[in-house]
Amino acid sequence: MSENQQTQHAAIVPRENLDFGLDGDIPKYWMAGDPFKTRFFDAMSTLFPMGEKFFIMSVREFQAETTDPTLKQEVRDFIRQEAQHTLVHKQFNDRLKQQGIDVDMLEKEEADFLFNQLPKFTNRTQRLAATAALEHLTSMMCTCFFERRDLLEQSDPRIRAMYAWHAIEEVEHKAVAFDVLTKVAKASWFRRNFSMFIVSFGFPFRVAGILDYMLRCDGFSLRQRLGMWMKGLWWFYKPGGLFMPTLGYYFAYYKPGFHPWKVKEMPSYGKWVEVFKETGDPIAAGNALHAAGL
Ligand SMILES: [Fe+2]
Ligand SMILES: [Fe+2]
Numbered sequence: 008m009s010e011n012q013q014t015q016h017a018a019i020v021p022r023e024n025l026d027f028g029l030d031g032d033i034p035k036y037w038m039a040g041d042p043f044k045t046r047f048f049d050a051m052s053t054l055f056p057m058g059e060k061f062f063i064m065s066v067r068e069f070q071a072e073t074t075d076p077t078l079k080q081e082v083r084d085f086i087r088q089e090a091q092h093t094l095v096h097k098q099f100n101d102r103l104k105q106q107g108i109d110v111d112m113l114e115k116e117e118a119d120f121l122f123n124q125l126p127k128f129t130n131r132t133q134r135l136a137a138t139a140a141l142e143h144l145t146s147m148m149c150t151c152f153f154e155r156r157d158l159l160e161q162s163d164p165r166i167r168a169m170y171a172w173h174a175i176e177e178v179e180h181k182a183v184a185f186d187v188l189t190k191v192a193k194a195s196w197f198r199r200n201f202s203m204f205i206v207s208f209g210f211p212f213r214v215a216g217i218l219d220y221m222l223r224c225d226g227f228s229l230r231q232r233l234g235m236w237m238k239g240l241w242w243f244y245k246p247g248g249l250f251m252p253t254l255g256y257y258f259a260y261y262k263p264g265f266h267p268w269k270v271k272e273m274p275s276y277g278k279w280v281e282v283f284k285e286t287g288d289p290i291a292a293g294n295a296l297h298a299a300g301l
Contacts, residue, residue, distance in 0.1 A: 021087035039161035050217035136202035146181035149174035168293025275299035
């Protein structure tokens with residue numbers, strides 16, 4: 008892709024006050040009635056409020072030196088989008104609290120690591136490199152999961168729509184942290200890739216720990232959980248499973264000359280934008296995105 012094509016990417020549009028009906032009667036296991044699959048996505052949801060706060064802070068640490076007007080505006084829009092994601096996921100996480108999940112404890116642990124421990128042994132460029140890596144993993148999941156109709160076929164349309172909205176906005180701002188990292192912080196190829204390597208282990212382990220904690224809260228015995236993990240790991244890593252189709256997207260990050268707009272587009276992004284523009288309804292847009300999948 009040429010430099011010119013790179014600039015013709017989706018605009019970052021902060022969308023506010025969206026209503027997903029999260030106070031409605033949503034099944035506890037909203038994803039195909041499956042505890043493991045549901046709790047996998049729920050575990051990620053508990054990480055968003057503190058994680059997104061960390062992303063915003065990492066980018067803000069370079070805001071004064073970000074002088075390019077386009078990038079400056081993109082940073083502002085990125086912050087607005089992430090702040091909205093946090094608001095909506097907090098609403099969703101309140102549902103998890105009602106189910107007996109100690110979300111406050113999980114957030115406290117995460118906040119202690121991100122805001123107390125991590126700054127003791129990292130500098131601001133390293134923290135921004137971690138943010139850019141996590142933004143790549145997020146946009147990878149958003150781009151690759153939502154082209155697969157089978158994955159979210161039997162999910163509650165409200166939760167699916169919440170994730171669809173989050174996904175399309177993650178795709179819109181996927182290059183912001185990376186651009187600040189490379190253009191403002193001027194991080195080296197080694198720095199960004201080393202951070203990706205670390206994050207690629209740390210993030211899945213944290214999600215797995217929370218997922219197992221949630222299944223324990225749900226009352227599943229060790230034996231039951233072992234069975235779920237066997238099936239779940241197969242669901243993750245079997246040929247054509249959840250993560251196998253993401254590999255090309257993932258490894259693209261390590262290539263010299265990589266830029267987030269050089270990897271594949273989210274297939275049904277335009278459909279979401281079109282339906283949301285017509286209806287103003289994020290659930291209708293989420294359904295359209297799902298229907299447009301493969
Ligand atoms: Fe987000
Ligand atoms: Fe993001």
